[in-house]
Amino acid sequence: MRAHEAARAPATRASGESPVLQLRVLVETDDYDAAIRFYRDELGLPEQAAFAGAGEARVAILDAGRATLELANPAQRRLIDEAEVGHPSGPRIRVALEVADTIEVTERLVAAGAALLSSPRETPWRSLNARLDAPAGLQLTLFEELEPLAERAGRPGFGTDASRAGAMMQSILTTRAAPWGPVATDQIDLPRSHRFDPAAVVVSVGAAVRWTNRDQFTHSVRLPDRTHFILRPGESATYTFRQPGEYPYYCSFHAQDMHGTVIVEARE
Ligand SMILES: [Cu+2]
Numbered sequence: 001m002r003a004h005e006a007a008r009a010p011a012t013r014a015s016g017e018s019p020v021l022q023l024r025v026l027v028e029t030d031d032y033d034a035a036i037r038f039y040r041d042e043l044g045l046p047e048q049a050a051f052a053g054a055g056e057a058r059v060a061i062l063d064a065g066r067a068t069l070e071l072a073n074p075a076q077r078r079l080i081d082e083a084e085v086g087h088p089s090g091p092r093i094r095v096a097l098e099v100a101d102t103i104e105v106t107e108r109l110v111a112a113g114a115a116l117l118s119s120p121r122e123t124p125w126r127s128l129n130a131r132l133d134a135p136a137g138l139q140l141t142l143f144e145e146l147e148p149l150a151e152r153a154g155r156p157g158f159g160t161d162a163s164r165a166g167a168m169m170q171s172i173l174t175t176r177a178a179p180w181g182p183v184a185t186d187q188i189d190l191p192r193s194h195r196f197d198p199a200a201v202v203v204s205v206g207a208a209v210r211w212t213n214r215d216q217f218t219h220s221v222r223l224p225d226r227t228h229f230i231l232r233p234g235e236s237a238t239y240t241f242r243q244p245g246e247y248p249y250y251c252s253f254h255a256q257d258m259h260g261t262v263i264v265e266a267r268e
Pocket residue numbers: 194218219220251252253254258
């Protein structure tokens with residue numbers, strides 16, 4: 001490597017080393033005392049430092065555990081909102097706190113004055129999430145991991161960007177290689193695990209196609225007209241196709257793996 005190339009290399013690329021030592025989120029609040037009571041005394045974040053300055057300026061730094069920065073595109077943000085709250089709801093910046101027991105902490109914080117936006121529910125990515133409107137104008141997500149990250153990385157759609165690209169290619173190849181054609185039925189199952197069965201069906205105009213989720217995870221059916229059914233385990237949804245054509249659809253939670261097609265034929 002030539003000298004000028006070496007100089008351009010990022011300063012710290014050594015294994016797992018980050019140039020950033022801490023992520024600190026600064027939040028301005030009109031009711032400082034209420035916020036301190038809530039976050040330090042009720043939630044229980046240890047006070048790392050507190051300062052009082054001129055003109056009643058006050059600030060407290062609370063240890064909030066390990067910090068991570070989660071970047072999501074708008075589509076992912078909508079998925080998270082749908083899974084946690086059931087509708088779009090979050091501001092662009094939201095604070096998510098990992099806790100050991102989502103139900104217990106949610107109950108405690110609601111008793112301490114937070115407004116419950118959505119009670120604890122299991123997300124498709126196996127965490128137990130609750131959403132609260134909390135002091136200092138923060139929308140808080142509380143989450144409890146229900147499985148280790150390593151296990152989750154093995155699930156469809158997870159893993160690093162690099163490993164996902166490989167998985168997506170594999171899934172495209174598998175789909176293309178499927179030797180069977182569309183099946184004449186209006187009943188589509190979502191069996192274990194993460195697929196539509198049959199993946200391609202053919203029906204006549206006016207048919208009501210029914211999807212039934214028999215998997216233990218939440219899935220969805222997203223149709224070309226943006227109709228979107230979210231199916232928790234055991235739930236089903238029906239859609240009536242009134243125009244002939246080919247309707248590709250997918251599960252928005254597992255868009256890389258779960259695709260299907262409904263072919264609607266004109267009546268003879
Ligand atoms: Cu799915």
